[in-house]
Amino acid sequence: MSQHAREPEHADATNQKAGEALAVALDRTLAATPTLTARIHAVREALGGRIAFSSSLGIEDQAVLHAIADAGADIDVFTLDTGRHFAETLETLDATERRYGRLIRVIAPAAEATEALVARDGVLGFRLSLESRRTCCDVRKVQPLKRALEGAAGWITGLRREQSAGRATVPFAAYDATLGLVKLNPIADWSLAAVEDYAARNEIPVNPLHAKGFPSIGCAPCTRAIKPGEDVRAGRWWWEQEDGKECGLHNSPKTDIAINGATR
Numbered sequence: 379m380s381q382h383a384r385e386p387e388h389a390d391a392t393n394q395k396a397g398e399a400l401a402v403a404l405d406r407t408l409a410a411t412p413t414l415t416a417r418i419h420a421v422r423e424a425l426g427g428r429i430a431f432s433s434s435l436g437i438e439d440q441a442v443l444h445a446i447a448d449a450g451a452d453i454d455v456f457t458l459d460t461g462r463h464f465a466e467t468l469e470t471l472d473a474t475e476r477r478y479g480r481l482i483r484v485i486a487p488a489a490e491a492t493e494a495l496v497a498r499d500g501v502l503g504f505r506l507s508l509e510s511r512r513t514c515c516d517v518r519k520v521q522p523l524k525r526a527l528e529g530a531a532g533w534i535t536g537l538r539r540e541q542s543a544g545r546a547t548v549p550f551a552a553y554d555a556t557l558g559l560v561k562l563n564p565i566a567d568w569s570l571a572a573v574e575d576y577a578a579r580n581e582i583p584v585n586p587l588h589a590k591g592f593p594s595i596g597c598a599p600c601t602r603a604i605k606p607g608e609d610v611r612a613g614r615w616w617w618e619q620e621d622g623k624e625c626g627l628h629n630s631p632k633t634d635i636a637i638n639g640a641t642r
């Protein structure tokens with residue numbers, strides 16, 4: 379192989395090393411930064427290029443959005459419209475846009491892939507099997523997310539360590555080699571009580587379903603209210619085993635699933 383042919387690989391390795399070093403430094407900085415607004419400022423100052431914030435419109439993400447508005451930071455805010463949201467979630471989106479005087483970019487799944495999925499599995503086909511469910515999440519969430527993050531230098535989320543066992547070690551910042559960006563979790567160390575207090579003090583629009591037993595709100599057919607004492611994510615895909623109950627947005631499960639001959 380010629381030296382020229384090796385260059386992109388070398389450049390990728392260099393970018394990854396630089397990204398990892400940046401993430402380590404940012405992780406320390408965020409841990410030592412007390413307020414959420416200051417953490418958003420720190421992220422914006424440390425990273426050049428586009429920083430994207432993917433909001434599910436849940437209370438955690440609403441808190442992060444408030445801090446972004448408070449900081450006046452240039453952050454690309456978007457949400458994934460899976461086509462299966464609760465009406466309350468869409469009302470929350472509208473209330474949020476009015477509260478902050480800005481439109482939030484709405485990313486839709488690819489029409490062709492969605493039609494192929496429904497043609498293969500039916501409208502509620504995600505209950506047929508784990509594979510069908512993961513395919514649905516892949517088409518409606520993971521692929522649109524990847525499209526929205528393309529070219530971004532950073533990706534802000536509202537993940538918290540308390541949310542589930544699988545999220546217990548979420549760092550403030552880490553380099554995601556698959557996406558080629560720094561993933562940022564500025565409220566990783568917050569408790570639910572801290573999030574609720576922050577939302578109440580700042581009059582942040584909150585999805586009314588949270589008050590009806592929905593601590594984690596996803597698509598309507600795949601989310602139910604939880605009972606007292608249940609895990610906060612027990613209402614998500616409740617017919618599945620506890621292990622691995624993620625949609626793939628944060629753990630990238632298999633994505634090369636063939637639908638009518640196409641891979642997505």
Ligand code: SF4
Nearest residue numbers: 504514515518597600
């Ligand atoms: S949460 Fe349910 S409806 Fe939404 S994308 Fe995943 S499987 Fe499909």
